[in-house]
Amino acid sequence: MTDHIDVVLPCLDEAAALPTVLRGLPAGYRAIVVDNGSTDGSPRVAAACGAVVVCEPRRGYGAAVHTGLEHATADIVCFADADGSLDLGDLPRLVAPVRSGAADLAAGRRRPLPGAWPWHARAGNAVLAAVLRRRGVPVHDIAPLRAARRAALVSLGVRDRAFGYPLELLLRAGSADWRIEEIDIAYRPRATGTRSKVSGSVRGTLRATRDLIGALR
Template sequence: MSDDPIPGHVDVVLPCLNEAAALPGVLAALPPGYRAIVVDNGSTDGSAEVAAAHGAAVVTEPRTGYGAAVHTGLEHATAAVVCFADADGSLDLGQLPTLVAAVHGGADLAVGRRVPERADVWPWHARAGNRLLAALLRRRGLAVRDIAPLRACPREALLALGVTDRAFGYPLELLIRAQRAGWRVDEFDVVYRARAAGTRSKVSGSLRGTLRAVRDVGRVALR
């Protein structure tokens, strides 16, 4: 018997740092049967309160870092399949069922490849860094074209994979470990759009943020 208190649902982990302006639209876009777990990672704009007011389960993670927030959300998830997405409004969560269907169809991990709706929504420095890392993964034998922020995976399998990075290197380490474990990884095109007004990317919003992310993922890539 499953220990899932909401049988058949899908959990969606949303790491969150000052995304109050985006959260109402993000949470409203969740398909029926998808439960949001917003992991507040030190917001000062009332993000946690906004998330709770719009029906999300809210978890606090005091350790800074994308990977720390993602892992805490995973630990609080109860669904058999868990999704992960950014909370800034740049991704259409209505596309999550496509990824979940792939997992139910035998994929160990389903990921989204960002397709910008306009050229200016993905700065050149962030796009260049992403292309380089995806090329490195393809050389390792994993046929992906993005270090995707939209993902779906069986919860127990992901916990057992043992991803340890707690900063921006988490998505890359996940893909490297998935390749080493022989996982089937299915990739789908997903719309990538401008973030909600009042939000700012912690990675691609500035060259400094991109360089910090490159530092984090570089440590992972060199392991």
């Protein structure tokens, strides 16, 4: 068993954000940056900052996350966006209940700073979280910051390889009677030069929300 904690960071053209993001890793946390086809030199930047870099040519958030999970060796694995919107200094607070056995999955509940979360993205997230709660999954956010034990995550068998991965993860965790603990985290504006791959526009948010609700049916 390793004595570090792995942090999987899916990455698509995040070179502008990566240096600050990776500097924010707490001691004892190892970054696994999974490049998903960047054209801005993100893999080179991540490697220069000391991250383990893995390339996943299949496009999709879920594909990148799954590849990162496969390359992780730590008992506890965390997941975070690489766009600068999250403070990786929050990770120990998520890891604590997983490490102690009080929770099977710790998920960050975003508390946005001004300008961090467009109204349409926030509304779509709220709709999806409400659907999950009606299905018995006690969450208020489709969390981008998560922590769980690697073996348990693998056993869930999440299949989605696109942006529906976090939703399927929560659904499967709920069906498996996982204890899920939500922890408030700060949500900041993305680093200059980065843009959401899903919620960067009203049209994109509506399409993603529609497709995800359809998948829930």
